[in-house]
Amino acid sequence: MSRIAGVFSALREQGRQALIPFVTAGDPEPSVTLPLMHALVEAGADIIELGVPFSDPMADGPVIQRASERALAHHVSLHDVIGMVRDFRRTNEHTPVVLMGYLNPLEVMGYAAFAEQAAAAGVDGVLTVDIPPEEGEVFVPAMKAWGIDPIFLLAPTSNRARIERITAAASGFVYYVSLKGVTGAANLSLDNVRQKLAEIRSCTDLPVGVGFGIKDAQTAAAMAGFADAVVVGSALVSRIEANIGQPTTAIAQIKGVLEEMRAAMDAG
């Protein structure tokens, strides 16, 4: 069983939901990422989504755009991000890591070369925002050949035929984008998410994570009422931005936000 499947199966037995924090690798500088990843696990993260910086993050709101720009100021490459996961794995063999980003850096490295190197470093899944399954004929098998789960997005605009097609291509879990908008947006409707999740579950047994626009413990707990995983990104990354030059403070604040979410989700 893959690390991701193992985590979901264990949580399911406990009747709990996964908490998945997102941070951008190399933000605000490369040396912060490794201690930050370990801190996320201490604060209750079940899976880590590690953002691969990209110059043109079309699906991201301003908070994560600026995180990408900070990381790119240090020339953090996909190669460097894989290296960070390798370092993380030296002391953590159980927490799955999903790389999240855009396709072009993978195109340049080559799908097979990426999958091989990422798998060797201990990467468990990859979520490339801008590759729908229609364009994934080469990409999906290349990832699966090395045991990397291709994680796909579902959206409020995905109709039933698309949900079926996407869940057929996906493995690990699927990621439901909870609103029409970019990461960190403010127009989340719990009722809409609940309805759509019911439709998705009627198409697949894969765990369903929910993300985009989850800002606080209360929303995280509400989402955990009907999702298998809650993804939180901008609410954490904004703490890095508020504490540039003070990584210890940033990490402490991020742990605080995550611990509150963890407690609220487990209480619910």
Added chain:
Amino acid sequence: MQKNEMRLTDLPDEHGHFGPYGGIFVAETLMEPLDELRVAYEKYLQDPAFIAELDADLQHYVGRPSPIYHAERLSRELGGAQIYLKREDLNHTGAHKINNTVGQALLAKRMGKTRIIAETGAGQHGVASATVAARLGLECVVYMGEVDVARQEANVYRMRLLGAEVRSVSSGSKTLKDALNEAMRDWVTNVDNTFYIIGTVAGPHPYPAMVRDFQAVIGREARAQMLDMTGRLPDALVACVGGGSNAIGLFFPFLDDADVVLYGVEAAGDGLATGHHAAPLCAGRPGVLHGNRTYLMEDKDGQIIETHSISAGLDYPGVGPEHAWLKDAGRANYVAVTDDEALQAFHRLTRTEGIIPALESSHAIAQAMKMAPQMDKDKTLLVNLSGRGDKDMHTVAAREGLKL
């Protein structure tokens, strides 16, 4: 040619692919809206009432057909091929961009959308979008990089006069590519009531095909006009290529005319060797950006790099996927012209023919000036004069140390 061989004009395929290029590389939220757009476009393309309305607008509002002008004095001075200009600069709003915005706005109206968004570099597409939005009473938001807002002040004011809201984009390199990113973010957020008018033949399917089809009126007219004026097809076509909409609009109706040589002219900026340019076809490599696979300007890690051109309309790190395909297929030639060469051509055309070309179009003129002397006097070169140069007065004056 084998009878059942696929013709270049048959592309893209049903998934928007031109060979390995094109396609749909967007976040899931946009997949369904793009499909809705594709269905609407395919439907109305076959709808006689839609086509009639489009043709009437092109005639009475845009001022089509645009003339072809024989630049006799310039041709004589150069001493070679006869240069003809397709006068897209004479269109309403001063460039070819309006051909596409008129078409997409009619489509937006048919689809029941009440809000239009657009990205713009030089501001020509922004002005053309604001223009059609004003005419149809649609809300209009134009995204424009902070750098371009500063260097195209007059066009920003024109858009505001037309009732559009111009949003300055300060992320990334603060130019056209970032304006496109921001427009995509707006679209994904307001997808229910919003129609995104992309200004060039890039972006996810169906945009490259749709924008091409709206711009192909340039080549259809030109083909008939040249036959009428000279009794035969031109020996070569020359057009500038940023995203590539004026070039593909001219080239497309000639793709099956194997004897007509095609030249797309990219911006070499300070020179290809300096790295300061905007010539992905001449000096880039294939990758994925803005919803399609095409040639890009990128670094070794796949990050998109900042481009440079004196002309804001060519200052883009990607290019339409059909151009990528025509390059690989060997059907079109892609070359690059520096800022200095484009400026010389700008002045030369202005002084010899009394026509002030846009800096974008000046790149095509510069290429024609290189080619004409190498060709016999009975050969013909058709250059797409895609826009007029009024918007560039400040840029040209500043180069000469003047402030207007």
